[in-house]
Each structure stands twice: as structure tokens, then as C-alpha cells.
Amino acid sequence: MGETIFSKIIRKEIPAKIVFESETVLAFRDINPQAPEHILIIPKINDIARVTDIDGNRHSKLLGEMFDAVNTIAKELGIDKDGFRLVINNGENAGQDVEHLHIHMLGGRKMTWPPG
Ligand code: AMP
Numbered sequence: 001m002g003e004t005i006f007s008k009i010i011r012k013e014i015p016a017k018i019v020f021e022s023e024t025v026l027a028f029r030d031i032n033p034q035a036p037e038h039i040l041i042i043p044k045i046n047d048i049a050r051v052t053d054i055d056g057n058r059h060s061k062l063l064g065e066m067f068d069a070v071n072t073i074a075k076e077l078g079i080d081k082d083g084f085r086l087v088i089n090n091g092e093n094a095g096q097d098v099e100h101l102h103i104h105m106l107g108g109r110k111m112t113w114p115p116g
Contacts, residue, residue, distance in 0.1 A: 006100040036108030049099040079107035
């Protein structure tokens with residue numbers, strides 16, 4: 001837990017294409033997009049590395065704000081009607097690279113199932 005590349009993005013020490021920002025949540029375009037729209041939604045606090053660090057009592061408001069951000073962004077990008085996919089990779093088997101909780105929001109194309 002703690003410092004990752006996303007901490008630097010939050011502090012604006014490295015550039016990112018920010019699409020949404022509030023007091024608690026930041027969202028920016030993924031540097032290696034897997035769909036025409038690929039946004040990462042992250043909490044600004046850096047003590048949730050993974051889903052398994054989430055404590056419902058402490059984090060429920062923050063998680064609600066992250067999903068509110070998802071819906072705001074979906075409308076702004078015009079993908080709310082056609083649909084989009086949310087992915088949270090958790091740990092090694094899921095291929096999580098950055099140890100700072102993030103929701104991948106993928107849209108702008110038809111998705112396939114099952115995921116890889
Ligand atoms: P994950 O594999 O679920 O941990 O996802 C990490 C994501 O962060 C990947 O999709 C990367 O492309 C993305 N990423 C890493 N560094 C940056 C960066 N500096 N700006 C935007 N996205 C990044």
C-alpha cells in the first residue's frame with residue numbers, strides 16, 4: 001500500500017488525460033487503451049491497494065462516489081446508453097499491475113465474453 005505511479009498522477013507530478021476530478025475521486029485515460037474509451041477511476045487516497053483492502057464500514061461512501069463518477073463519465077463520453085464494461089483486477093492471477101485500487105471503464109465497442 002502507498003506510493004504508486006497513480007499517486008504521482010493524483011499530485012499532478014506526471015501528466016494524465018483527466019476526464020473527471022472531485023475531492024475524493026480522479027479519473028483519467030488509460031495510457032494503453034484496450035477500447036476506444038478506456039478510463040481508470042481511482043480514489044485519491046492511496047491506502048486501498050486492492051479490492052481485498054476494502055472495508056465496507058470505512059469505504060462505502062468513497063465507493064459510492066467512484067460509481068457516481070463512472071455514471072457521470074459514461075454520460076459525458078456518450079457511452080451510457082450503448083453500455084460499457086467495468087473491470088477491477090485484483091492480484092496476480094487477475095494481472096493487477098498497479099497496487100492502487102482502480103476501476104477500468106471500457107466502452108465504445110462491443111465487448112466479448114468470457115474475458116481473457
Ligand atoms: P492493472 O493491470 O489492472 O493494474 O491496470 C493498470 C493500468 O494502468 C494499465 O491498464 C496501464 O495501462 C495503466 N497505466 C499505467 N501507467 C499509467 C499512466 N501513467 N497513465 C495512465 N494509465 C497508466
